[in-house]
Amino acid sequence: MGEPATKELLSLDQLEAAAGVRTGRKHILSIMVENKPGVLTRITGLFARRGFNIDTLAVGPTENERVSRITLTLDGAVHPIDQVTKQLHKLVNVLKIRDLEPAETLARELALFKVSADGGARAEVMQICEIFRAKIVDVTKRSVVIEVTGTDDKIEAFEQLVRPFGLIEMARTGEIAISRGRSET
Amino acid sequence: MRAVDALMECLKAEGVEVVFGLPGGANLPTYDAFYDAGIRHILVRHEAGGGHAAEGYAKATGKVGVALGTSGPGATNLVTPICDAMMDSVPVVFITGQVRTELLGTDGFQEADTIGITMPIVKHSFMIQHPLEIPRSIHEAFHIARTGRPGPVVVDIPQDLSRADIPYEPVTDVHLPGYQPTTEGNQKQIRLAAKALANARRPVIYAGGGVISACAGVELTELCLSDRLPVTCTVMGLGAFPAPHAQWLGMLGMHGTRAANYAMDEADLIVAVGARFDDRITGKLDEFAPRAKFVHIDIDPAEISKNVPAHIPIVGDAKNILPRLTAEYRALEPDPGRLEEWWSRIEAWRERHPLRYEDSSDTEIKPQYMIQALYEATGGEAIVTSDVGQHQMWTAQYFHFAKPRHWINSGGLGTMGFGLPAAMGAKVGCPDQTVVCVAGDGSVQMNMQELATCSEEGIAIKVFIMNNGYLGMVRQWQELFWDKRYSQVEMGQWPDFVTLAKAYGATGIRLQDKRTLVEDMRAALATEGPVLVDVRVTREENTYPMIPAGQPARNMVG
Numbered sequence: 049m050g051e052p053a054t055k056e057l058l059s060l061d062q063l064e065a066a067a068g069v070r071t072g073r074k075h076i077l078s079i080m081v082e083n084k085p086g087v088l089t090r091i092t093g094l095f096a097r098r099g100f101n102i103d104t105l106a107v108g109p110t111e112n113e114r115v116s117r118i119t120l121t122l123d124g125a126v127h128p129i130d131q132v133t134k135q136l137h138k139l140v141n142v143l144k145i146r147d148l149e150p151a152e153t154l155a156r157e158l159a160l161f162k163v164s165a166d167g168g169a170r171a172e173v174m175q176i177c178e179i180f181r182a183k184i185v186d187v188t189k190r191s192v193v194i195e196v197t198g199t200d201d202k203i204e205a206f207e208q209l210v211r212p213f214g215l216i217e218m219a220r221t222g223e224i225a226i227s228r229g230r231s232e233t
Numbered sequence: 234m235r236a237v238d239a240l241m242e243c244l245k246a247e248g249v250e251v252v253f254g255l256p257g258g259a260n261l262p263t264y265d266a267f268y269d270a271g272i273r274h275i276l277v278r279h280e281a282g283g284g285h286a287a288e289g290y291a292k293a294t295g296k297v298g299v300a301l302g303t304s305g306p307g308a309t310n311l312v313t314p315i316c317d318a319m320m321d322s323v324p325v326v327f328i329t330g331q332v333r334t335e336l337l338g339t340d341g342f343q344e345a346d347t348i349g350i351t352m353p354i355v356k357h358s359f360m361i362q363h364p365l366e367i368p369r370s371i372h373e374a375f376h377i378a379r380t381g382r383p384g385p386v387v388v389d390i391p392q393d394l395s396r397a398d399i400p401y402e403p404v405t406d407v408h409l410p411g412y413q414p415t416t417e418g419n420q421k422q423i424r425l426a427a428k429a430l431a432n433a434r435r436p437v438i439y440a441g442g443g444v445i446s447a448c449a450g451v452e453l454t455e456l457c458l459s460d461r462l463p464v465t466c467t468v469m470g471l472g473a474f475p476a477p478h479a480q481w482l483g484m485l486g487m488h489g490t491r492a493a494n495y496a497m498d499e500a501d502l503i504v505a506v507g508a509r510f511d512d513r514i515t516g517k518l519d520e521f522a523p524r525a526k527f528v529h530i531d532i533d534p535a536e537i538s539k540n541v542p543a544h545i546p547i548v549g550d551a552k553n554i555l556p557r558l559t560a561e562y563r564a565l566e567p568d569p570g571r572l573e574e575w576w577s578r579i580e581a582w583r584e585r586h587p588l589r590y591e592d593s594s595d596t597e598i599k600p601q602y603m604i605q606a607l608y609e610a611t612g613g614e615a616i617v618t619s620d621v622g623q624h625q626m627w628t629a630q631y632f633h634f635a636k637p638r639h640w641i642n643s644g645g646l647g648t649m650g651f652g653l654p655a656a657m658g659a660k661v662g663c664p665d666q667t668v669v670c671v672a673g674d675g676s677v678q679m680n681m682q683e684l685a686t687c688s689e690e691g692i693a694i695k696v697f698i699m700n701n702g703y704l705g706m707v708r709q710w711q712e713l714f715w716d717k718r719y720s721q722v723e724m725g726q727w728p729d730f731v732t733l734a735k736a737y738g739a740t741g742i743r744l745q746d747k748r749t750l751v752e753d754m755r756a757a758l759a760t761e762g763p764v765l766v767d768v769r770v771t772r773e774e775n776t777y778p779m780i781p782a783g784q785p786a787r788n789m790v791g
């Protein structure tokens with residue numbers, strides 16, 4: 049039980065509640081789950097019924113075949129993140145949750161853009177691709193399909209630049225993330 | 234061994250004495266196994282009755298209840314009890330049949346996506362995909378249901394898998410890496426809470442159903458009595474502290490006492506134990522307990538700061554935490570004199586606003602008097618269940634619950650029709666105790682059919698219907714907030730409960746004279762077998778006091 053309590057006074061005014069805080073920034077949650085049927089439904093169902101809004105969601109295998117990683121992003125301006133993670137922890141199939149620190153995290157997303165690019169426009173689009181280290185993966189007379197990877201900021205910036213050429217379609221994976229350095233995420 | 238026979242072995246290994254259920258096509262193999270398994274099976278008349286009976290059994294005994302249903306409608310009939318058990322944290326394992334695996338997803342006969350339908354309302358669920366999974370899943374289901382914050386667990390077993398042969402070996406451990414409830418509270422936090430409590434001048438201990446679940450009534454009482462700490466309980470927590478008592482403020486919340494609600498409103502420190510700051514407690518959240526700091530003790534971390542931000546959160550089992558908090562508090566030797574002013578304020582509220590009603594001057598039975606009479610007739614020595622509505626609130630107000638697990642009601646979900654089957658389950662679990670159900674004339678009809686089960690099985694529950702011929706609570710709201718436009722609340726004069734009771738093989742009694750009520754009730758309680766007592770009460774009586782929905786506690790009316 050340790051040391052007995054000291055009798056010094058404690059003014060109740062000193063007590064502060066720290067919970068339920070809106071951080072105001074984007075959060076990336078890395079959720080390790082058991083690779084079992086229905087687990088994703090449990091998670092998305094939880095978000096839906098608690099009124100939490102998922103911005104992006106990516107699911108895939110990990111180095112351990114019995115474990116999948118779900119990376120999801122949500123807006124900390126709208127949701128109290130501690131409440132979200134606590135609710136997620138209650139799911140029996142959820143093994144570990146990390147609310148990733150932006151500075152210590154590598155986050156990447158893959159996007160495919162189908163852009164109209166005929167005649168003179170094509171060279172300009174290719175130039176933008178070069179700057180963004182984007183790859184053209186399909187070409188027709190009137191369009192190109194471009195593959196871009198990077199942070200969501202980069203992909204959004206790319207989108208802004210190619211949109212004026214005629215953005216026919218866009219597909220994004222949602223971010224996946226891993227921590228920097230040797231230790232596990 | 235057939236997987237269903239292994240299932241029986243698992244139930245026995247879990248110490249299951251009784252299950253409540255109803256067979257159908259998809260769980261025929263399970264019922265074949267019951268035929269000579271030596272486990273008591275109570276055949277209910279509707280799966281919902283079985284589910285609530287399992288809840289009543291679990292709440293009265295503290296053990297895990299078990300309810301069974303077949304696939305499709307059997308499982309959907311269990312949805313209300315499952316949700317009820319979730320809201321009130323009741324440990325129940327629901328085992329449902331499912332269509333054969335080859336039919337899954339084909340909209341086969343009596344197919345329903347039981348796992349999908351129940352997903353939002355279970356603590357956890359298992360969809361069996363291989364017969365070998367059955368034993369382990371059953372044990373994991375019991376483990377999850379009973380530990381941490383208790384709750385319902387569904388195990389859905391396709392018919393063909395349940396029939397398959399498996400090599401059965403007893404499972405002695407559970408392996409759930411994602412499920413490790415915190416039980417031991419953090420010592421530093423406990424110490425801080427003790428210090429805050431010792432420095433509080435207007436403290437209130439606010440105890441909920443979690444104290445009952447944790448079997449921590451004694452520990453709660455010790456904390457309260459270690460000083461003159463005022464204590465109030467939620468409707469789920471009644472019995473956690475022995476009422477009546479000088480330090481007992483009565484129930485709090487929408488129909489709680491003024492003393493309890495005003496004390497919360499003016500408190501400088503509220504110690505919440507196993508309670509979740511439900512809207513029926515807080516009223517208008519922004520104006521709830523505006524001067525208070527909060528110590529929040531709960532085994533479910535997600536409850537902490539969900540509705541009201543906690544200043545001192547303590548995650549863990551109340552049974553583990555409360556004695557340590559009491560010890561730390563005692564060690565501080567707090568000055569009891571600091572509470573004098575607070576007590577004189579509380580006493581003034583108590584004196585000015587006791588629970589009261591205007592009694593009739595003739596033979597008419599006031600509903601509040603009916604509960605007082607029942608308290609007298611039972612000597613307070615009974616397990617009391619209720620349905621939901623006015624009668625539930627009056628029972629909570631006027632029946633002084635002195636022990637845990639003696640008050641069984643549907644607090645969170647507010648399920649009409651809960652009381653009668655819950656009483657049935659409680660009586661099965663505690664055969665030596667008097668088990669009484671206080672029902673509404675509306676509610677009781679929602680699971681009336683279980684009276685047949687009681688008669689067949691010799692389950693001697695005593696049901697007292699508070700008959701005012703109305704859906705009383707709705708009528709009250711229509712009277713107070715909807716301009717007395719009584720829309721669809723009159724129940725009329727049927728059924729004749731006395732005749733109906735007889736049809737079900739029970740004893741039917743009608744009581745309508747106040748003067749002999751207590752002795753008539755005693756006679757009913759002494760009657761053998763299940764008894765249905767139709768008590769005719771004042772038709773338009775309101776449950777007071779009340780905090781109008783969405784308003785702060787200090788705006789109580791009535």
